[in-house]
Every structure is written in structure tokens, then in C-alpha cells.
Amino acid sequence: MLVTTLERTAPAAVPALGASRRWEWLPFFEAYFSNFIEGTEFGVEEARRIAVEGFVPAARPADAHDISATYRLVSDLALRARSAATADELLELLREQHAVLMAARPDKRPGLFKEVPNYAGGYQFVAPDLLEGTLRRGFDALARLTDPFQRATAMMFLLTECHPFDDGNGRIGRALSNAELSAGGQVRIVIPTVYRNNYLAALTGLSNHAGTGQSLIAVLQFAQRWTARIDWSGFGTARALLTASNAFLDPGLADATGQRLILPP
Numbered sequence: 001m002l003v004t005t006l007e008r009t010a011p012a013a014v015p016a017l018g019a020s021r022r023w024e025w026l027p028f029f030e031a032y033f034s035n036f037i038e039g040t041e042f043g044v045e046e047a048r049r050i051a052v053e054g055f056v057p058a059a060r061p062a063d064a065h066d067i068s069a070t071y072r073l074v075s076d077l078a079l080r081a082r083s084a085a086t087a088d089e090l091l092e093l094l095r096e097q098h099a100v101l102m103a104a105r106p107d108k109r110p111g112l113f114k115e116v117p118n119y120a121g122g123y124q125f126v127a128p129d130l131l132e133g134t135l136r137r138g139f140d141a142l143a144r145l146t147d148p149f150q151r152a153t154a155m156m157f158l159l160t161e162c163h164p165f166d167d168g169n170g171r172i173g174r175a176l177s178n179a180e181l182s183a184g185g186q187v188r189i190v191i192p193t194v195y196r197n198n199y200l201a202a203l204t205g206l207s208n209h210a211g212t213g214q215s216l217i218a219v220l221q222f223a224q225r226w227t228a229r230i231d232w233s234g235f236g237t238a239r240a241l242l243t244a245s246n247a248f249l250d251p252g253l254a255d256a257t258g259q260r261l262i263l264p265p
Contacts, residue, residue, distance in 0.1 A: 002157055002206065002213035003141050006150040009217060014149070014187045014228050026232040027075035028052060029242065030178070030190050031067060034074075034171050037196050040066050044248070048235060065104035066171075073097055073175050074188075080175075081182035083151075087136040094135075094164055097175060101168045108167040118163050123207060125163035134162055148184025152177045153220055157213070160203050187228040189220055192247035194254045195261045199223070222261075229264040 016023060032047045040063050042050065049055035050064045051071035057064055074080050079097075084090035099111030114128050126134045135158070142154035159173035178188040191199045202216040226245065232238045242248060245262040254260065 002216070003145065003154055005213040006145060006147075006153060006217070009150070011147040011149065012221065013147075014224050015185055016182075016187045016228075021233050023232050025235050025238045026188065026190070026227070026230075027080070028071060028235070029232070029238060030074050030174075030188060031071035033190055033192050033247075034070055034174050035067050036193050037191060037199075038168075038170050042067065044239065062104045066101070069101045069103060070171055070175070073100060074178065080188075081179055083176075083179045083183045084139065087139040090139050091132065091135060093176065094159075094172065098165050098168055098172055101171060102165075105167070108165070113164050114166050116166070118166070118169075120163075121204075123204070126161060131162055131164055135164065138162070148181050148186045149221070149224065151184075152180040152186075152189065153213070153217055155180055156220070157203065157206060157216065161207060181224075187224055189224045190227045191223055192226075192242065192245075192261060194246045194249040194251055194259070195219075195223060197251040197255060198261075226261060226263055 028048060028051055031051055032042075032044060035042075035047075042060075042063070046055075046057070047067055050057070050067050054068070055064070072079070082093065084093050095111045095113070102108045102110035113131055117127055118125050138154075138158040138161075142151060142158065145151045145154055156173055156177040159169065159176060163169045165172065174189075174191065181188050198219050202219040205211060206213055206216050230238055230241050230245075241264055245264055246254065246259050247261065249259055
């Protein structure tokens with residue numbers, strides 16, 4: 001369904017142009033927002049100290065590890081562009097990255113696929129006994145896509161729908177989706193706090209068969225265009241642009257007040 005819609009959508013490449021310094025702080029903010037979406041909330045300055053300087057707050061060591069581990073996964077030049085060429089490689093990559101992400105949470109069974117069904121808002125994700133087969137079939141379906149954005153979108157939905165682990169699924173899904181973009185030299189997608197509801201609604205809608213993926217494609221395309229327009233060369237510069245574009249706003253407050261994610265000029 002989604003793959004067919006993607007095949008019928010004209011590719012619109014958003015290449016990651018410019019010197020590496022242009023993108024220097026993107027991995028930090030990608031990790032920061034990816035965790036904030038999942039409820040691991042720190043002030044952005046404290047998160048910078050955790051991810052970049054190695055600071056560990058005594059009251060929240062596991063939360064701090066979540067941020068630093070996500071940052072490691074999306075900042076390491078080899079890890080961030082490592083995409084699977086086969087279904088076996090996808091399963092291996094999922095286990096490896098989850099083991100890194102959840103290393104500080106042994107109760108979440110780092111690197112092990114779920115054994116108990118998981119839910120969100122009453123919706124049941126793929127059952128544990130069907131998980132590996134669904135991941136393999138899903139990978140085979142998206143394998144015929146060659147455009148990096150199309151592959152990233154299909155990977156995002158596959159991993160969201162499967163929810164392969166007890167915890168950390170959103171962060172792993174976004175990291176592996178973005179790996180498809182990095183491998184193809186395209187701009188990675190950052191989902192800022194203010195855009196959380198748009199992003200989750202598009203995923204939920206597709207899970208519930210509301211359309212064939214058009215909303216998810218549109219949401220991710222806009223997020224990628226927004227990401228491409230931010231100057232990530234300095235922490236202060238990027239933070240100022242993020243603030244001006246409403247990126248840090250609580251999504252509920254933003255919806256109530258009619259404020260939206262703004263594309264920088």
C-alpha cells in the first residue's frame with residue numbers, strides 16, 4: 001500500500017550540501033528531539049552537556065544515557081549511514097542499535113525482540129510470533145524502492161508498525177529511517193517537539209488505513225525541508241533558528257494557540 005504510493009510519488013531530492021561544518025550540530029538536535037518526543041525531557045542546555053560533554057545528572061542517569069546513546073547512534077559517521085542490504089542485516093542492525101540505546105535499562109531487554117505484545121492507544125502492533133516474518137516481508141517490499149526518501153519513509157512505517165522491542169522503538173525507527181537518507185547523501189529528517197502531533201497522527205492514520213500514505217509522505221517531506229533550511233553549524237545559531245521556527249513549543253500548546261512549525265527563510 002505505502003510502497004505503491006511511494007512508487008507513484010515523484011522523487012524530490014534534498015541533498016545534504018555544503019561542508020561538514022554546516023551540519024555539525026544536527027546530530028545533537030536530532031537526538032535531543034527524538035528523545036523529547038518519547039518523554040525523555042531535558043532542557044536543551046542540559047541535554048547538550050549530557051550528549052556532548054558526558055555529564056551524567058545524579059538523579060536521572062538512565063535518561064541521560066538514552067540521550068547520549070541516541071547521540072552516538074546518529075553522530076557516528078559509520079553508524080548513522082549504515083543501512084541494511086538484506087532482511088537478515090536489518091534484523092541484526094535492529095538488535096545491535098537497540099543494545100546500544102537501551103544499555104542502561106536492563107529491564108527493557110537491550111538487543112532482544114519483544115516477547116509480549118505492545119500497544120499504543122488501544123492499537124496492537126505486530127504480535128511477537130509474527131515479528132521477524134513481518135520485518136522480512138516488509139523489507140522485501142521496500143527493497144524495490146531506490147530513492148532514499150522513499151526508502152526512509154517505508155522503513156519508518158515498517159518499524160513503527162512492527163514495534164519490535166519493549167521500548168525505544170520510536171528512536172530506533174527514526175535512526176534507521178534516517179540512515180537511508182544518509183546513505184544516499186540526503187538531508188536527515190528531524191521531528192521537532194512542535195511537530196510531534198503531526199508526525200504521530202500521520203503514522204497512526206496509516207496504521208488505521210486512513211489513506212495509503214499520502215499524509216505521512218507530506219509530513220516527512222515538510223520536516224526534511226525544514227531540517228534543510230536550518231544552519232546547524234553552531235549550537236547557538238541552530239538554537240536561535242529553532243526557537244524562531246517554533247521547534248521547541250509544546251505540541252498541545254501550539255495546537256491550542258494556532259502556532260505551527262515555520263520554515264526559515
